[in-house]
Amino acid sequence: MPRHRCLVNGEARADLDVSDRGLAYGDGLFETIAIRAGRPCCWLAHLDRLARGAVRLGLPVPSPARLKQEATRLGDGVECGILKIILTRGPAARGYRPPPEPKPTRILMLTEQSPPSIEARISDRAARVRVCQTRLGINSQLAGLKHLNRLEQVLARSEWADASADEGLMLDAEGRLVCGTMSNLFLIDEDGVLQTPLIDRCGVAGTARARVLDDARAAGLEVRERRLALTDVVRARGAFLTNAVIGIWPIRTVEEHAFELSRLPWTLLERVHARLLQPELEW
Amino acid sequence: MPRHRCLVNGEARADLDVSDRGLAYGDGLFETIAIRAGRPCCWLAHLDRLARGAVRLGLPVPSPARLKQEATRLGDGVECGILKIILTRGPAARGYRPPPEPKPTRILMLTEQSPPSIEARISDRAARVRVCQTRLGINSQLAGLKHLNRLEQVLARSEWADASADEGLMLDAEGRLVCGTMSNLFLIDEDGVLQTPLIDRCGVAGTARARVLDDARAAGLEVRERRLALTDVVRARGAFLTNAVIGIWPIRTVEEHAFELSRLPWTLLERVHARLLQPELEW
Missing domain, CATH: 3.20.10.10 (D-amino Acid Aminotransferase, subunit A, domain 2)
Known part of the structure; x- marks a missing residue:
């Protein structure tokens, strides 16, 4: 089994409130990022797409510095893997209408991979x-x-x-x-x-x-x-x-x-x- | 604040694994059911739609007896409210491909309401x-x-x-x-x-x-x-x-x-x- 590591709003945990709008409506975004030598590939391109998506959905744009800090924390010591970032509009009461002041949920999940299968010609x-x-x-x-x-x-x-x-x-x-x-x-x-x-x-x-x-x-x-x-x-x-x-x-x-x-x-x-x-x- | 009650796969809890496909892809279904006198309205119609939706998405159809038992447990003592049922394809490894043997997640959430606003002419x-x-x-x-x-x-x-x-x-x-x-x-x-x-x-x-x-x-x-x-x-x-x-x-x-x-x-x-x-x- 591959090793997983996960941060939810910066905390080392792997669970989400069931009232989260990411679950209820798919009200959120994600990025899937290759990790090599503990570092993300095309980081800025992913961050930029996430930010543009957040603007289009009316979600607060997550702090690049915080995402970098969390990605660094998860990637530490990982030679090869996949980092998934999920950003949702967060927990809320029932109903499609977005809360006026959302508390977004930020999830970073890292899955380790074995390098050889990836680096084939x-x-x-x-x-x-x-x-x-x-x-x-x-x-x-x-x-x-x-x-x-x-x-x-x-x-x-x-x-x-x-x-x-x-x-x-x-x-x-x-x-x-x-x-x-x-x-x-x-x-x-x-x-x-x-x-x-x-x-x-x-x-x-x-x-x-x-x-x-x-x-x-x-x-x-x-x-x-x-x-x-x-x-x-x-x-x-x-x-x-x-x-x-x-x-x-x-x-x-x-x-x-x-x-x-x-x-x-x-x-x-x-x-x-x-x-x-x-x-x-x-x- | 309205009182919430929640069961996840029959357990009194309100959290979900972040690897759940309901979050990752919106891979699931839901029902929103009126509760009166502690009992659901149009229960069979909701159960039937949920079952037909599950068949169309290739999800195991949840047991009606179990859903009834859980809805009864949540509704106990609630005069008026809304029961939301969420059924997802459950936690899984990365990738759109559904796992061959999914372990679906079944969430029941009850929100109490005050009757007068509902029963207006x-x-x-x-x-x-x-x-x-x-x-x-x-x-x-x-x-x-x-x-x-x-x-x-x-x-x-x-x-x-x-x-x-x-x-x-x-x-x-x-x-x-x-x-x-x-x-x-x-x-x-x-x-x-x-x-x-x-x-x-x-x-x-x-x-x-x-x-x-x-x-x-x-x-x-x-x-x-x-x-x-x-x-x-x-x-x-x-x-x-x-x-x-x-x-x-x-x-x-x-x-x-x-x-x-x-x-x-x-x-x-x-x-x-x-x-x-x-x-x-x-x-």
Whole structure:
């Protein structure tokens, strides 16, 4: 069993009041952060997304200094792991209406991992991907947020229990391609242009997705965020997924369609992957 | 402060493991039940919806006998109150994939209320209703379920903090009228037909809604479940909301549009209201 460590509002405990709005309504946000050498990877990107999400939900923005101090406390002595931060609107009386002065709940949970399985070469662990039946509802107010309403992802991930697939692609209610159950999607089209679905109507604005977009543009690669369909996948030269903990995750197959892995822009992907899983030195 | 009583998996406690999937993903269901004379109202309807929701989410259906025993224990000596039942997929390791053998968490929370405010004549407390900007995403897989993913309702109810409105109507992503933030909607159209929005794409299948539909049909009233728009509201003779704890809730105004309350089918509504808030004798 992996070792867990947990802080709830700075206290070493692992329980929550049942009146917490995070439980009652999914009224909150979370971040999932890779830990290497006891330090978080892409810390500022996660903190920034958490802060922007808090503003959009009308939650007080948590203190970066306090989160850093707590993350440091949990990460101490941990070579490799995953830090999950949950921020909720806190305990409250019944009813959807948010309390005028919420007392947010801040949870940090660390799960240790064994390094070797993580650090395998990215080309060696290309994903077999299926297409999920479960659709994503369209709601531009919630799009992009890493909020706690994740039943669509749960139902999508419930569609297979065997090892036949590593990840599932999800379409929105209108049939557009959005993301994987726990990842963002990129395609390299016939002209070598990097494409990724817009996440203005559903889906999560992944920190790894943002890093890929930035680094690809900096490398002079043409990049387009647009509406994509499943037909774009089968026409693409290559495809990969991104996730803050996995990093770059090349796609080997989508259902019956196989990709030639050699056609991915490996130099760029290896570099971005290394950056995604590099512990912050100054944070 | 109202008195709270709480049972978690049958134990008198009020805390939850932070690894519970109810918190992490809103992976669960809830029921909100009126208590009168220490006994729940419409118990079987709530139990039935909970069981059907559990089947749809792939959760083990909780034992009715155990729920009854726990509800009895909490309700003992309580004249008037609200019982909330939360059922989650329980604690689990990270990841959307549901554990093959979940250990569900069952939470019962009772909040006492003072009877007078509740038992006022329904015509005396007609609602002023606004129209919310927050939309409901369309997802037929989740439609009807009283699940724990309620951020849309939270955002909708955040749109006003003053006493200018009692409830807000919500439209779906395509602009169709669906429900109130915490209620279902009924209209009496120009021909005296009772109409209510379909809840096949979003919204909750309210127990009070079902009771109104059944009793109206039994009374010989014509009833239609269909797609409705805001224009249907202003054309209607009258309108009312339903909620398991409030009962029948007539609408006085929707934004600037005022209804003549006298045009509602009061005999039927008073009868249904009484049934909704009548404690079960045999349960």
